[in-house]
Amino acid sequence: MAKIVFMGAGSSVFVKNVVGDCMLSPVLKDSEFALYDIDPVRLDDSRRMLTALNSNMGGHAVITAYLGVENRKDALRGASYVINAIQVGLYEPCTVTDFEVPKKYGLRQTIGDTLGIGGIFRALRTIPVMQDFADDMAAVCPDAWFLNYTNPMAMLTGYMQRYTPIKTVGLCHSVQVCAKRLLAGLGMEYDPTIRTLIAGINHQAWLLDIRDKDGNDLYPEIKRRALARTEKHEDMVRYEIMKRFGYYVTESSEHSAEYTPYFIKDKYPELIERFNIPLDEYPRRCIKNIEKWATQRDELTNNPNLRHELSREYASHIMAAMETNTPYKIGGNVINTGLITNLPQNACVEVPCLVDGSGVTPCYVGDLPEQCAALNRTNINEQLLTIEAAKTLKKEYIYQAALMDPHMQSELSIDDIVALCDDMIEAHKGWLPEYH
Numbered sequence: 001m002a003k004i005v006f007m008g009a010g011s012s013v014f015v016k017n018v019v020g021d022c023m024l025s026p027v028l029k030d031s032e033f034a035l036y037d038i039d040p041v042r043l044d045d046s047r048r049m050l051t052a053l054n055s056n057m058g059g060h061a062v063i064t065a066y067l068g069v070e071n072r073k074d075a076l077r078g079a080s081y082v083i084n085a086i087q088v089g090l091y092e093p094c095t096v097t098d099f100e101v102p103k104k105y106g107l108r109q110t111i112g113d114t115l116g117i118g119g120i121f122r123a124l125r126t127i128p129v130m131q132d133f134a135d136d137m138a139a140v141c142p143d144a145w146f147l148n149y150t151n152p153m154a155m156l157t158g159y160m161q162r163y164t165p166i167k168t169v170g171l172c173h174s175v176q177v178c179a180k181r182l183l184a185g186l187g188m189e190y191d192p193t194i195r196t197l198i199a200g201i202n203h204q205a206w207l208l209d210i211r212d213k214d215g216n217d218l219y220p221e222i223k224r225r226a227l228a229r230t231e232k233h234e235d236m237v238r239y240e241i242m243k244r245f246g247y248y249v250t251e252s253s254e255h256s257a258e259y260t261p262y263f264i265k266d267k268y269p270e271l272i273e274r275f276n277i278p279l280d281e282y283p284r285r286c287i288k289n290i291e292k293w294a295t296q297r298d299e300l301t302n303n304p305n306l307r308h309e310l311s312r313e314y315a316s317h318i319m320a321a322m323e324t325n326t327p328y329k330i331g332g333n334v335i336n337t338g339l340i341t342n343l344p345q346n347a348c349v350e351v352p353c354l355v356d357g358s359g360v361t362p363c364y365v366g367d368l369p370e371q372c373a374a375l376n377r378t379n380i381n382e383q384l385l386t387i388e389a390a391k392t393l394k395k396e397y398i399y400q401a402a403l404m405d406p407h408m409q410s411e412l413s414i415d416d417i418v419a420l421c422d423d424m425i426e427a428h429k430g431w432l433p434e435y436h
Contacts, residue, residue: 009035010042020308158348170333261410325357
C-alpha cells in the first residue's frame with residue numbers, strides 16, 4: 001500500500017480531483033492518503049469530504065489528517081509520493097500585496113503568479129517553506145517523489161531540483177489542454193489521435209508540431225483560421241505571438257500578456273482593448289472562488305452521496321505508472337540536462353517525459369526554433385536570478401531578477417524597479433526571511 005501525502009490539503013476542490021482519481025485507480029485505491037495543512041477548518045473540510053468519497057467508492061483507502069508544522073514530519077513519514085499544492089500567504093494578505101503595491105508605480109498585472117514582480121515574490125515566500133518540506137522528506141521519506149503543482153512552477157521546481165536531494169517533477173495543466181483548446185477556438189475537431197510535440201518552459205512552452213492521425217501538418221490551417229478570426233476573443237495575445245514567432249504557446253493569453261514587453265503598456269493603453277487583456281484577473285478569480293466556496297463547501301463536505309469522475313490531472317497516472325512499471329507519457333518540468341540544447345543548462349524546462357518504475361525520464365528535444373528559445377531565455381533569466389536570491393538571501397539578486405523582467409523593463413526605470421522591490425520586501429515582512 002502506497003502512502004500519498006497531500007501538502008496544502010485545504011485546497012479541497014483540487015484535493016478531490018487528485019485523490020478522487022487515485023481512488024478510481026485499481027493500483028492506488030487502497031493507499032493511505034495523508035492530508036496536511038496549517039488551516040484546521042480547511043483541513044477538516046477535506047478530511048470529511050474524502051472520508052465520504054472513500055466510503056462511496058468501496059472504502060479501500062485510509063484517510064489521515066495532520067495539522068500544523070509540528071505534525072508535518074509525521075504526515076510525511078514513510079511516504080511514497082508527496083503532492084504539493086500550497087499557496088503561501090493566500091489571497092489575503094499576499095496576493096493583494098503582489099497587485100496593489102506595484103500599482104503605486106503604475107505597474108499593472110493580470111495573473112502575477114509565474115513571472116514579474118508578483119511571480120518573484122510568490123517564489124521568495126514559497127521557497128523557504130518548500131525547503132522545509134525537503135528537509136523533512138530527507139529525514140523521513142528520502143525516496144519519495146515530490147509532485148509539484150504550485151506556481152511559479154519553474155522557479156519552485158527548479159529550486160527543488162538544483163538545491164535539494166528530493167526527486168521532483170513539476171506538473172501543469174497547460175500542456176494537457178493546449179492543442180484541444182486551440183483547435184476548439186478555431187472550429188477544428190480534436191481527437192486523441194492528434195499528435196503533438198510541446199517543449200520550452202512552463203507557461204511558455206511551444207506547440208512545435210501538431211499533426212492528424214495520417215501525419216498531415218495542421219499548422220497551415222490553424223494559422224489561416226487564426227488570421228481570419230476577427231471577433232474579440234480570449235486568445236488574442238497567443239494568436240499574435242503565433243503570428244510573430246511562428247508557434248502557439250501553451251499558457252493562456254492573460255498569462256502570456258505579462259511574460260512579454262508587448263501588450264501591457266501604460267504608454268499604449270489601447271493595446272489592452274485591442275488584445276482583450278484582463279488586468280487584475282487573478283484577484284477577481286480569487287474573490288470569485290472564495291465566494292463560490294461559501295456555497296460549494298456544504299455540497300462537498302456534507303454530502304453523504306459524494307461521487308467523483310476522473311479528472312484531467314496527471315498525478316494518479318504518474319503514481320500508477322511508477323507502481324506498476326507501466327510506461328506513461330507526460331509533459332513535465334525538469335532540469336535542462338541537455339534536453340533543449342539552446343536553453344541554459346540549469347534552467348527548468350518543460351518537455352515530454354516517460355514515467356515508469358524507474359521514475360521520470362525526460363526526452364531529448366534538441367534546439368528550439370531560435371526565436372522561440374530567445375523569448376524563453378528572457379523569462380529564464382528572471383527565473384534563475386530569483387532562485388539565486390532565495391538561495392543566497394541577497395537583495396541584489398531580487399533587484400536583478402526584477403530588472404530582467406520583460407514587462408517591468410518596458411514600463412519602469414531602473415530606480416523605480418529597485419524601489420518597487422524594496423517596497424515589496426517591506427510589505428512582505430513576516431512572509432520572507434531576512435535579506436541583506
